[in-house]
Amino acid sequence: MAEKQPISVPDDSLIRFLLPEAHTRGVIIRGTGIIAEGARIHRLDAADALLFGQSLLAAILLLSISKGGMRQVLQLDSTSDASPWQRVLTESRQGAVRGYINRHESGDTIDATTIGSRLGNKLRISTVRDLGFGHPYISTVEHESPFLADHLIRYLTQSVQIRADIILHGDLAIMIEAMPGCDEESWFKAVETMAKIPDAALENEAPERLLHYFDTLRCKQAGIDSYGYHCICNPEQMANAIQAMPNEQLDDMLDASGQITVTCQYCGSHYSLPHSVDASRLQ
Incomplete structure (x- = not known):
């Protein structure tokens, strides 16, 4: 007999877009529903929910570059036994993401909202990219930074050999990726344009409106996928x-x-x- 948790929030939309002027593509998602559902299921306070939610969104970003991948696992491990969290594991499939936290039950409240405040600045990132055929691609890298986006960029650069830039701001996640033919000048234009998006816009504006900040690069929407916090257990x-x-x-x-x-x-x-x-x- 099973007692499945009800789905209480609508799915969020991942928008795929192209920047032809910079030979770059990207994805953007505001994971309001995903973060709320993750917080409800795991009974997280606001600060913990945000960091856990960003880890969930990170798994979705990585899945989006898998060229038809079936499953993306992202595992973040602390390298210190004294860290409040020891592990965050997230798993994304087409349309769905889920995850959990292994943590010390100290009862202390931490207001800081960087992944380094929970796992320590030095993290071990392990990934499984399952393309649905052959053997899954498994990789592990270590990096030191308080920010999850930095760890993801280091992983993509070192392990996947992809030039990418990522913003994780509140419940918003944006990733841009260099396409074939993207030279240094084109990549600089894409990164500079994304960096100029005001913080207030990142906090409040809908993803469709945020894409207008890329209009100088002839931004075009390429597709929309729905994602929610859904578990496949049975x-x-x-x-x-x-x-x-x-x-x-x-x-x-x-x-x-x-x-x-x-x-x-x-x-x-x-x-x-x-x-x-x-x-x-x-x-």
Whole structure:
């Protein structure tokens, strides 16, 4: 038996755009609904919700450059045992994103809104890019900065060999990527134009309006995708997961009715499964 969390907010729109004058393409998303749903599911305060939400948006940005990729996992690990958070893991598929936080339950409230304030400035970024065929592409890099955007740019430059620039500002995420034929002058025009967008606009304006700041580069919308915080967990997945656990541990988890209750770390849904269950019977 499963108790799935209801979807309470509408999906957010990821806009793909082209900057022909600068031989550059990009994506933009204001993840208001994604951040709100992540905060609700994981019971996060405003500051934690924002940072977790930006990590979710980061996974969506990385998926957008996978050229038809099926799945993008982004894992951020602290290199210090003293950090309030030890790991943030996010996973994006077409139209959906989910994630979780491993953290110390100190009860302290941290108002700072940089990823370095939670995980420490030195992070280990691990990614899985699953294109849907062959073996997934797995990569790990380390970098030191308080800002998540810096870590993402370093990953793209070092591991993927992509020239990109990223803004993570509140619930807004923008990424531009150099296309073939983008020389130094063209790339400078694209980066300079994005850097000139006022903070007030980044905080408040709709993505469609923000794209007008790129009008000098002949900005054109290339498509829109919807994304929401959605989990794909189900009884079969959970049954397969507990089958990998030692029998002694499973015995300790049994309740009086012979059921094992497990909780999805991504969405908080509860599943009651019979001990030694055959996953195929849960279809």
